[in-house]
Amino acid sequence: MLGATLSRWTMSYFAAALVCLVAGLILTASGFGYPSTAIEAPESLVVIHLFAIGWLGLLFAGSLLQFVPVLVSRPLEMPHLSLPVLLLTITGLGLLLAGFLGLAGILPLWSWVLPLGGAVLALAFAGLLWMVTRTLATARPMPLPAKFVALGCAALVGVAASGLLLTLPLSGLTANQYLVGLLLEAAPSHAYLGLVGWMTITAIGVSYRLLTMFLLSPERPRMTSRAVGWLMAVGLAMVAFGTVLAGAGTSPTATIYVATAFGGIAVLIYGLDVHLIFRERKRKSAEMNVLASLAAVAMLIACFALFGASTMSDLPIDLARPAAYLFVFGWLTGLGLGQLYKIVAFMTWLECYGPVLGRAAVPRVQELVNERRSSTWFLLYFGATVAATVALIADTPAMFRWLALAQLAAVCALAFEFTQARRLAIVPQAVRLPKGAIHPRLFLPSFKGSSQ
Amino acid sequence: MTTEFKELDVRPILRDGGEPFEEIMKAVATLQEGQGLRLLAPFRPQPLFRVMDSKGFDHEVFELEGGHFEVRFTPRMEETVAVSDNAISPALWPEPSVQLDLSDLPPPEPMQQILAEAEGLEPGKVIFAVLSREPLFLFPELTRRGHQWVGNYDQAGTAYRIMIRVGSGGSNA
Numbered sequence: 169m170l171g172a173t174l175s176r177w178t179m180s181y182f183a184a185a186l187v188c189l190v191a192g193l194i195l196t197a198s199g200f201g202y203p204s205t206a207i208e209a210p211e212s213l214v215v216i217h218l219f220a221i222g223w224l225g226l227l228f229a230g231s232l233l234q235f236v237p238v239l240v241s242r243p244l245e246m247p248h249l250s251l252p253v254l255l256l257t258i259t260g261l262g263l264l265l266a267g268f269l270g271l272a273g274i275l276p277l278w279s280w281v282l283p284l285g286g287a288v289l290a291l292a293f294a295g296l297l298w299m300v301t302r303t304l305a306t307a308r309p310m311p312l313p314a315k316f317v318a319l320g321c322a323a324l325v326g327v328a329a330s331g332l333l334l335t336l337p338l339s340g341l342t343a344n345q346y347l348v349g350l351l352l353e354a355a356p357s358h359a360y361l362g363l364v365g366w367m368t369i370t371a372i373g374v375s376y377r378l379l380t381m382f383l384l385s386p387e388r389p390r391m392t393s394r395a396v397g398w399l400m401a402v403g404l405a406m407v408a409f410g411t412v413l414a415g416a417g418t419s420p421t422a423t424i425y426v427a428t429a430f431g432g433i434a435v436l437i438y439g440l441d442v443h444l445i446f447r448e449r450k451r452k453s454a455e456m457n458v459l460a461s462l463a464a465v466a467m468l469i470a471c472f473a474l475f476g477a478s479t480m481s482d483l484p485i486d487l488a489r490p491a492a493y494l495f496v497f498g499w500l501t502g503l504g505l506g507q508l509y510k511i512v513a514f515m516t517w518l519e520c521y522g523p524v525l526g527r528a529a530v531p532r533v534q535e536l537v538n539e540r541r542s543s544t545w546f547l548l549y550f551g552a553t554v555a556a557t558v559a560l561i562a563d564t565p566a567m568f569r570w571l572a573l574a575q576l577a578a579v580c581a582l583a584f585e586f587t588q589a590r591r592l593a594i595v596p597q598a599v600r601l602p603k604g605a606i607h608p609r610l611f612l613p614s615f616k617g618s619s620q
Numbered sequence: 621m622t623t624e625f626k627e628l629d630v631r632p633i634l635r636d637g638g639e640p641f642e643e644i645m646k647a648v649a650t651l652q653e654g655q656g657l658r659l660l661a662p663f664r665p666q667p668l669f670r671v672m673d674s675k676g677f678d679h680e681v682f683e684l685e686g687g688h689f690e691v692r693f694t695p696r697m698e699e700t701v702a703v704s705d706n707a708i709s710p711a712l713w714p715e716p717s718v719q720l721d722l723s724d725l726p727p728p729e730p731m732q733q734i735l736a737e738a739e740g741l742e743p744g745k746v747i748f749a750v751l752s753r754e755p756l757f758l759f760p761e762l763t764r765r766g767h768q769w770v771g772n773y774d775q776a777g778t779a780y781r782i783m784i785r786v787g788s789g790g791s792n793a
Contacts (some may be wrong), residue, residue: 170702171759238756241702384726384752386778450752451726518728522761526735533728 172237174519176613177250179590181230182508183611184258186583188222189501193576197569203560204569207489208355210271217268219496220362221261221289227504228367229253229296232317234511235374236300239314240307246299253295260288267339279339286335293328297321312389312397316373319401323365326408330358346415353414356424359492360407364431367500368468369400372438375461375503379442382458382510383449392441396434403430425479432472439469456539456546460506463550467498490560497553497575505549505582512586513537519608520592520601528602535596536589542582549578623694625658626651631688634662644668648675648693657693664689700772704759706787707768713785716748717741723752723779731758734784738767743788751780 192215195201201215237244244250263285270277301321304314334354337347380387403426410423442465446454454462474491477483513536521530552574559568587593590610592600601607606614628647630640640661647657657677659665668691669679677693684690703710718737722730730751735758737747754771762769766787773780 170704172756173760241754241756381727381753384724387753388777450724514728518757522757525732525761526737526739530732 170241171243172241173243174515175230175234175237175244175250176247177254178230178234179512179515179611179613180251181226181233181254182512182586184254185223185226185230186579186586188218188226188261189579190576190583192218192223193572193579197572197576199565199569202489203565210268213268214265214272217261217264219501220359221257221264224363224367224496224500224504225261226254226257227508228370229257231374231507231511232296232300232370234515235378236303236314236317239311239317239374239377240304242303242306244299245302245306249295249299253292253299256288256292256295260285260290260292263288264335267335271338279341282335282339283332283341286332290328290332293324297324311377312393313373313377316376316397317370319397319404320366320370320373323361323369323404326404326411327358327362327366330354330361330411334358349417350411350415353417353419354411357407357411357414357420360424360427361404361411363492363495363500364400364427365404365407368431368435369397369404371500371503372396372400376441376445378507379445379458379461382451382455383445384451385445385449390441390444392437392444396438396441399430399434399437403427403434406430428472428475428479432476435468435472439465455510455534456537456543457506457510459543460509460546460550461503463546464499464502464506467494467502467550467553471495471499485561485563487561490557493560494553494557498550498557502550502553505579506546508586509537509542509546509582513589516590516592516608519614520605523606524602524604528604529599530602530605531595531599535599536592536594537585538588538594542585545578545581545585549575549582552578623654623656623692624652625656625692627658627660629660631660631662641668648672648677651695654695656695659691659693660684660688661691662688665691702771704763704767704769706763706766707770707785710768710770710783710785713746713783714744716746716783718745718747720747720749723750725752727753727755728757731755731761734758734782735761735765738762738765738784738786741786743786745786747784747786749782749784751782752778754780755782 195215195218200211201209202212205211207216233244233247233250263281265285266275267278267282267285269275270281300317304310304318307314310318330350333347334351336342337344337351376393377387379385406423406427407420410420410427413423414420442462446462471491471494474487474494478487478491513533517531517533517536524530552571556568556571556575559571587610590608592607608614626647628644630643633640633643644659651657659668664681672679672693676696678696680692680694682690682692718741720733720737722733725733730749734747734749734755741747754773759769762784768785768787769782771780771782
């Protein structure tokens with residue numbers, strides 16, 4: 169069969185992801201974890217992994233299940249793994265967080281909890297990789313966006329494997345010299361593999377398809393886009409190499425710097441690509457999701473500028489951690505929220521009105537969301553994120569917590585807008601539920617549907 | 621469309637007693653998409669034609685002065701056409717009774733228009749539509765409603781063309 173259908177469990181992934189984002193922001197705003205404690209402290213590890221795996225990991229996994237079929241024009245392979253992968257990710261994350269809380273002295277410490285959490289997460293990611301790579305493998309030749317996703321998959325293997333190895337010495341189960349060396353040196357590489365390697369490379373690849381689609385811009389495999397892929401691949405290989413060496417006691421700082429330089433050049437070229445896609449668009453009005461994506465890309469470039477500045481050793485202020493913060497909240501989260509705004513409305517529209525299209529009057533996708541109100545929340549979100557980054561650079565923790573509260577408010581408001589879209593709450597009554605349309609459930613699949 | 625050629629002269633290699641096959645394969649591997657290969661050889665490289673054919677290249681042979689040959693290998697532009705599982709003999713479908721240019725509409729409006737058009741037509745009639753890209757979510761919906769379709773991108777890859785033969789009501793109708 170050709171074409172793409174709705175991914176059955178993607179909306180559940182998104183719901184779980186948003187719960188993690190809200191929980192993480194509540195913790196941050198209440199002073200739990202970084203920056204109130206050191207970034208290596210167990211409390212910080214709780215918050216960081218809640219954002220990285222709970223929010224971003226589930227968001228990306230759910231999106232991949234929906235969009236990899238769109239990239240290769242084939243249905244998802246092994247779709248019945250979607251629910252087990254979701255449940256395993258949540259379970260693994262729960263165990264991992266329990267392990268960190270044990271290290272922080274908040275929960276009783278069982279040393280096996282951390283490695284078990286790592287192993288369950290590795291299993292979950294293996295399931296995700298199985299579905300994604302099998303689906304990609306059906307495409308010959310592979311379109312460029314799909315190649316980015318494949319490269320991102322390689323990084324996901326790296327981040328899951330390094331994470332699992334890190335849990336062993338961290339939980340005290342082993343004093344193996346190599347693993348302890350890894351624990352002392354490899355955390356930045358682990359973060360790079362996840363945030364840049366998996367998520368950024370995947371997001372860049374998928375955006376080449378989605379941005380051109382929403383803007384009616386010609387999609388062509390440009391030389392510049394290929395260069396972005398190659399530069400990212402070299403950076404990724406450097407970091408993987410550095411991670412392996414880290415266990416032997418060699419500091420991987422140099423490889424991270426070089427990889428960041430490669431990544432920086434890559435995102436500059438990517439920024440140029442986005443500019444070209446935007447300039448060649450046939451559709452003049454840009455919707456909220458595109459504007460949010462553009463803001464996110466601007467922040468991505470700013471992050472690498474900050475990372476670059478942080479390598480200057482005589483700076484009296486810490487720029488690397490604020491840059492990482494902006495990377496997670498300005499770039500990845502900003503982009504994620506912007507895309508969710510569109511994807512949730514579109515998936516809901518297709519699920520509800522797909523069967524009656526052409527047979528009855530139906531609303532437009534835009535009528536499922538309130539763009540004016542949502543744009544206020546996006547403005548609040550991005551404003552608070554930039555200000556929070558400045559507060560981190562200026563080292564004013566009290567101010568930072570207020571700004572995290574503002575981020576939390578914006579995210580809650582956007583999550584409310586998403587549920588309004590799912591409920592068809594603002595759709596004009598005359599076209600809300602024509603005969604034959606299926607009212608979607610809030611975040612569970614409707615079991616009667618024929619989509620997967 | 622004129623094909624751009626990369627030139628490879630294997631005469632010096634053969635003159636020095638070398639084996640050019642590897643060089644030729646290397647040159648083929650570095651060809652850009654759509655690029656052809658112009659090969660200059662002191663004889664007609666008959667065995668190469670089959671190898672290149674299996675790699676998707678047609679050939680044209682020109683005899684040069686001195687009994688040498690120029691062979692132009694041109695990549696075949698394969699018109700891959702996607703066909704719905706339920707489509708029967710698309711080559712025999714009647715001329716389209718409706719032509720739609722939907723290339724300026726943002727998704728999912730093309731899908732909506734095509735489905736609406738199909739509802740108003742008698743079974744057996746054919747719709748031809750041009751879109752800016754492959755309507756991936758439309759394909760399963762067409763099949764579900766019992767319509768048959770074939771489609772592909774134009775050669776420049778900037779427009780997607782689809783022909784739909786209206787069915788007599790699908791499983792969900």
